[in-house]
Amino acid sequence: MNLYDKHQELLEKAIKALHERVFYAAFPEYPGSSVYGEEADKKGRGDFKAHLNTNFEEMHTDEPESWVSDEVSPYLQEPLNIKYPALSVDTLISNAKKARESWRKVIPEDRAGVLIESLFGMQNRFFEIAYATMHTTGQGYMMAFQASGPHAADRALEAVAAGFEELKRFPAQTRWDKPMGKYNLVIDKTWHAVPKGIGLVVGCSTFPTWNSVPGLYASLITGNPVIVKPHPGAVLPIAIVVSEIRDALRENGMDPDICQLAPDTFDHLITKDLAENPAVKLIDYTGGSVFGNYLEELRSKTVFTEKTGVNxxxxxxxxxxxxxxxxxxxxxxxxxxxxxxxxxxxxxxxxxxxxxxxxxxxxxxxxxxxxxxxxxxxxxxxxxxxxxxxxxxxxxxxxxxxxxxxxxxxxxxxxxxxxxxxxxxxxxxxxxxxxxxxxxxxxxxxxxxxxxxxxxxxxxxxxxxxxxxxxxxxxxxxxxxxxxxxxxxxxxxxxxxxxxxxxxNLVGGIYMNQNASFSDFHVTGGNPSGNASFTNPEYVIKRFTWVGHREPATV
Amino acid sequence: MNLYDKHQELLEKAIKALHERVFYAAFPEYPGSSVYGEEADKKGRGDFKAHLNTNFEEMHTDEPESWVSDEVSPYLQEPLNIKYPALSVDTLISNAKKARESWRKVIPEDRAGVLIESLFGMQNRFFEIAYATMHTTGQGYMMAFQASGPHAADRALEAVAAGFEELKRFPAQTRWDKPMGKYNLVIDKTWHAVPKGIGLVVGCSTFPTWNSVPGLYASLITGNPVIVKPHPGAVLPIAIVVSEIRDALRENGMDPDICQLAPDTFDHLITKDLAENPAVKLIDYTGGSVFGNYLEELRSKTVFTEKTGVNxxxxxxxxxxxxxxxxxxxxxxxxxxxxxxxxxxxxxxxxxxxxxxxxxxxxxxxxxxxxxxxxxxxxxxxxxxxxxxxxxxxxxxxxxxxxxxxxxxxxxxxxxxxxxxxxxxxxxxxxxxxxxxxxxxxxxxxxxxxxxxxxxxxxxxxxxxxxxxxxxxxxxxxxxxxxxxxxxxxxxxxxxxxxxxxxxNLVGGIYMNQNASFSDFHVTGGNPSGNASFTNPEYVIKRFTWVGHREPATV
Known part of the structure; x- marks a missing residue:
């Protein structure tokens, strides 16, 4: 069974949920042992601890150009000392360009299959991600589990579903048959959803997976390779997600560089170098308005932002x-x-x-x-x-x-x-x-x-x-x-x-801070707090271009 | 029968055609008497001639601030001397703001009804528009009829259809019901497609209706009032269309200023003043790249361009x-x-x-x-x-x-x-x-x-x-x-x-210059020749914002 067949039912449910906007969740938010098993929390905590003071080897990066580390736990107020493999901007772009050639040719079904597979890889590590999130963002345990784990995975699935639906909204081919009186003009037409280019996802320090995976998966489902540039202070949670995506790609015979991690340090930030590279066509950003406005004004880029606001x-x-x-x-x-x-x-x-x-x-x-x-x-x-x-x-x-x-x-x-x-x-x-x-x-x-x-x-x-x-x-x-x-x-x-x-009139156990995948649009895109929205159609269709070719029918 | 009921079948066919992308046309392109009647051409020519050397009174503008005229026939090489009622930018904006309050509250069905009705008003004047197009653009008769008449009306219908479909893609309300173990969290939610603001459509001299009506109807169907700023050398064809829209609105009890004409002269162009007005949120533009690039870089505007290219x-x-x-x-x-x-x-x-x-x-x-x-x-x-x-x-x-x-x-x-x-x-x-x-x-x-x-x-x-x-x-x-x-x-x-x-491999009676409504996307939006495409989903969804409100269910 291929991965599309394996996940087709889930994908269809997700697309349906997007439009009904009723309650739907693919990944259980309750971190109890009745859902995730007796050992899950303990294992996750252990896996997190095992990262401390070591090199993060899961990227399987050949010959990293350096190893970088800048995370400090808000709970411990001491460095995590996890070192991530770093590549130069040139190498990252060159890898992404190469990966683009194969990824853009993968049909949407197979892209969806491998991406959803990676979310189940992520699910196996929800607890590890939760501890990684606590010790980078300062979130409490419950929020760290839910926001960085199941809620983020649901938001990622939502982006995959929205993208898949848009890729399928026009036929791959049709025959156009126009009566001209004495004869018919018959033209065969094909339509192609052409990915825009390399995507860059710029993460924030407070929600390192939740705010990054929608853009990441939205760019990927629409055929764009992605470079994830995490906040230097919150790398581990998204590094785990990226490694799961790379593993899923590799295990299915695809180029892992379709998704790369680009860690940097506070002393030497590389976001501008990446963002201004001409091959980078899509940018997803969460963070302050000053930098967000700079990104939005870059020419010839499609930029999705969540900036600051006054609620x-x-x-x-x-x-x-x-x-x-x-x-x-x-x-x-x-x-x-x-x-x-x-x-x-x-x-x-x-x-x-x-x-x-x-x-x-x-x-x-x-x-x-x-x-x-x-x-x-x-x-x-x-x-x-x-x-x-x-x-x-x-x-x-x-x-x-x-x-x-x-x-x-x-x-x-x-x-x-x-x-x-x-x-x-x-x-x-x-x-x-x-x-x-x-x-x-x-x-x-x-x-x-x-x-x-x-x-x-x-x-x-x-x-x-x-x-x-x-x-x-x-x-x-x-x-x-x-x-x-x-x-x-x-x-x-x-x-x-x-x-x-x-x-x-919210009272009781629901708060204005919360919003639900598949139902609440997160940020509307219509005021200065950001120009994008998880996940409306605009969030995915701006990542590719519809191009139609045509030729007179020969038979 | 209301106008939505009257035109619902046509609208549904148009939406279907958009997705099938097979041959479809709502307005016959053949200008023969077998289609349009024996007298149609003669009447159209007479109607066109009657405009010459007169004031264009069909806008029914109360107290125009001036009358402007700058058209020269490329066939006659002499001025048409048709004077159009002009209002100041402040008055145009103020009228549009007022019109916005009612138009945004009109439900999509009624917007679609009155807009399609206006296209049939336009159809009654295809021949008049054809002569107006010849004597402003220099097009030959056949092209002037087809491009400015039926093909433009089909492109307008396409925009209405695409917009209507997108406005209906999410429910107006749902009940979100989340099992929480011992109880359910039940929230009533509503979704609103909020129009962005005033639309500005900037016309070109060569295709004064064909290139302008898609943006015009796309902004209107999504609830935005529109100011049409024609090229000073090619006003009459689009003035006729705007007057038909205003008539349809007026006859159905709506504010005609939902659609205004903003004629100007080569000596005193008002496009920048309109474009830079803070209330103008949407701009549709066809023309040279220098001005198009200037518009695209305006902050806080959603801009749709067709600029120059090298084919x-x-x-x-x-x-x-x-x-x-x-x-x-x-x-x-x-x-x-x-x-x-x-x-x-x-x-x-x-x-x-x-x-x-x-x-x-x-x-x-x-x-x-x-x-x-x-x-x-x-x-x-x-x-x-x-x-x-x-x-x-x-x-x-x-x-x-x-x-x-x-x-x-x-x-x-x-x-x-x-x-x-x-x-x-x-x-x-x-x-x-x-x-x-x-x-x-x-x-x-x-x-x-x-x-x-x-x-x-x-x-x-x-x-x-x-x-x-x-x-x-x-x-x-x-x-x-x-x-x-x-x-x-x-x-x-x-x-x-x-x-x-x-x-x-085009040979015979089809040419690379041509493209067909409901089938060929016009401009892809993916290279410097323009950032927009007639009519893909992006062309309409960027004209409004999805906003959701929610409240705990009380029953």
Missing amino acids: SVILHSAQNIDKVAANLAFSICLYSGQMCTAPQNFYIPDSGISTPEGQVSFDDFAAKLIEQINGLVDNPKAGPFVLGAIQNARTCDRVNGISKLGGKVLLESREIENPMFPKARTATPAVVVVEASDKDKYSEELFGPIALLIRTGSIEESVALAREMAENHGAISCGAYTTDPDVREMIAEEMSLAATPVSF | SVILHSAQNIDKVAANLAFSICLYSGQMCTAPQNFYIPDSGISTPEGQVSFDDFAAKLIEQINGLVDNPKAGPFVLGAIQNARTCDRVNGISKLGGKVLLESREIENPMFPKARTATPAVVVVEASDKDKYSEELFGPIALLIRTGSIEESVALAREMAENHGAISCGAYTTDPDVREMIAEEMSLAATPVSF
């Missing part, structure tokens, strides 16, 4: 304000606000929030939110695991220096103890009140656990500001609380015009 | 070399080489072209081609009608000054007499031999009736040069003649990598 929460009215505060406190604390979907700006009318028990004043809501944050942070069985650790020391500097913003600091950030990792770099959320008129204070992303409570004159002002922030500075997510259908409609309308998805 | 013919071997020469001579003469798909560079190996009767030398083929060109040009029943007139006097200057190129001029351009229009501006094809080594001589578009015969060392060199030209300077079409399957495969492969469609 809003609009508070108007609620059935149960304590549940709202609890839900938002969790959203703020989750991975210490280091998610691109974390809320930052909370717009609260000076008149407060309507509830069945009457108005909850601005100050009372602030107090409830802070109480919920403290309750979570100070719960030793929850806080350390929900907050995780801080990936980058500069995030701590930002949070600790928040008083410089000029607002009224209601809650200062502090460190908490992690029972498993005494040296973990931690920072709890800071909560600051600013006035709506002080727009400069809240119109940029303050990455990390920072909540700004913005006092507005009315719900209309709140919505207008949230829309303006999204349109001018980008937004990936938005939360809104209202029990009034007209206000709900206004928020839905206004935020949709700023291309920002709204999560309404 | 190649690759000659290797043929069954009947005389038929090849005749076919290519026609391609060169058709509308005097003023088509974006006209061939310019003919790559012929120094060793000649293989035929069943032996090698036809480079010089012998050149002689055959020239003989065929002269035979067509000098045939008074064919030449004037196939060549038409020259739209722009600078094209004549270019052709007449071709000796400055430095090649060996085998055939000089000259004027021919048009029996109906003694003052017509005409220029017959020039044929020039250049050497493959003189790359600078043939690496840019020489717009007009100019054929360069390029002497190469081998078929491999021919193909490499054709690919290089397409990759570096753009190509919209390519012709190739070979009876060798391996050579055919090589050409198909190499040109597809340059995103250039190849017409193989």
Whole structure:
């Protein structure tokens, strides 16, 4: 049985799910032994530890030009000292050019087969990837497992499914038969989905697989070889994925250089050299806006970005304000606000929030939110695991220096103890009140656990500001609380015009930070927070070109 | 019966045709009385003449800020003196913003209904549009009728069909139901295809409707109001189309400013002011590469271009070399080489072209081609009608000054007499031999009736040069003649990598210049000749953003 036959049913289910947008997951998100077996976690932890202080040999790179290492565990605050084989930009490009010649000729069915096979290879290593993710990003265990493992694999499958569907949307050949009166003009036509060229995937430090595999698999399914340039501080999780792709390719007689890893170091970053190389035609990027804007402006490249944004929460009215505060406190604390979907700006009318028990004043809501944050942070069985650790020391500097913003600091950030990792770099959320008129204070992303409570004159002002922030500075997510259908409609309308998805009235076990493969589009591509979306049709069709040839029929 | 019900069957056929890519046409291309009635041509001619020296009142523009006129008939070489109502850029933008509020809320079915209705309004005026096209572009009657009338309407319908299909590819709402073990997480989700903003369509002087209506209808079907900025020298054909759209909107209770005409003059061009306005989010452009590149680089705009290119013919071997020469001579003469798909560079190996009767030398083929060109040009029943007139006097200057190129001029351009229009501006094809080594001589578009015969060392060199030209300077079409399957495969492969469609072995009544709605993608978008393609999915989906909102289910 070939790999397409092996995975065809899964692929078809994934394509169906994409269009129905109901719940679907191919890879179980629960890391329990009932799903993954008794030994899986232990083995994964051991496999991770075995990488420490060694050369990462799984790329099977012939003669690496150097070995590079720059990862530091946010939990241990010491180097992982894993060395990755590095090649020069010229060698990477030359390998990719060679690999392109064979890969572009592989039919979509066989590409899909080998790519899905690689996801099952990845699945065998979900726990190892989880520990690798914890010790590069600072994520808590559960998030590290889910986001870097099953959720990332689902997002990758989603990209494969979307790409496969688009590659099949036009026939490979047809006969065009035009009645001309006395005779017919008969032309045989063929259509070719021509891959654009070499793809470059530039990873980020906080979600090294989740944010990188959609572009990686989207470029691959559409026939482009890919060079993965991880963030120097978060290499291991994606290195494992790349090695699984290379193994799947090699085991099926294909050139492993269809997918290469291009590790670099903070001292000598190679992203620009790769991005500006004329053979690189596709770039997927997650990271800061300055570099993202530079990439978007490169001529003759197709660039997919997820950059920074200012996510809003609009508070108007609620059935149960304590549940709202609890839900938002969790959203703020989750991975210490280091998610691109974390809320930052909370717009609260000076008149407060309507509830069945009457108005909850601005100050009372602030107090409830802070109480919920403290309750979570100070719960030793929850806080350390929900907050995780801080990936980058500069995030701590930002949070600790928040008083410089000029607002009224209601809650200062502090460190908490992690029972498993005494040296973990931690920072709890800071909560600051600013006035709506002080727009400069809240119109940029303050990455990390920072909540700004913005006092507005009315719900209309709140919505207008949230829309303006999204349109001018980008937004990936938005939360809104209202029990009034007209206000709900206004928020839905206004935020949709700023291309920002709204999560309404979330309470309980679902948070605005989260989004689901096959259902929620991640980033819309329609505001400055990024120009691409996991995974709408645009995300895959821009990676190849439809070319038709034709010739008069001879029989 | 509403308009969607009225046109639903047609729309469904059009969507089906798009995917089957077999012959399909909704609007008959034959201008005979058997199709359009005895009086149609006469009435169209009269309607055209009635426009001359008058104000074009059909826009029903309240209080135009000025009346502008700059059209000159290439057949009469005198001004048409039709005055169009002009509004300031501010007024146009303000009208479009207002129109946007209602248009974006019209459901896709109703948008499709009214847009298709407008195409039947356009159909009632195909003959008037044909004469308007002749006397602005210089096209011959048959081309003016077909290209500006039925073929343009088919391309517009194609854009409507493609847009409608994409708007319907995801559900308006779903319920997402995730098993969580002890309970289910149930979320109601809605998806919105949010139009990007105001569309601007910038027309060209040679195909004022055919090149403009795809972008116009693509932006409209996806909910964007459109401002059409015609070329100052070719306003009337598209003015008629815009007035039909406005009438259809008005008659169905919608704001006519959903589609506005923005005429200007050579002395005071307003394209940049419109393009740079922040409210303009979509730009469709046909024209020169310098301005096209400027538009493509505008930040925060989605830009669709068709620019210039260097189209190649690759000659290797043929069954009947005389038929090849005749076919290519026609391609060169058709509308005097003023088509974006006209061939310019003919790559012929120094060793000649293989035929069943032996090698036809480079010089012998050149002689055959020239003989065929002269035979067509000098045939008074064919030449004037196939060549038409020259739209722009600078094209004549270019052709007449071709000796400055430095090649060996085998055939000089000259004027021919048009029996109906003694003052017509005409220029017959020039044929020039250049050497493959003189790359600078043939690496840019020489717009007009100019054929360069390029002497190469081998078929491999021919193909490499054709690919290089397409990759570096753009190509919209390519012709190739070979009876060798391996050579055919090589050409198909190499040109597809340059995103250039190849017409193989065309002889008889079909030409590389032509392409068919619903079947041939026009421009691939994958080389410098343009970044967009009529009509692939990318052409429509980039005009709106998918935004999803969600909320926990309450029932």
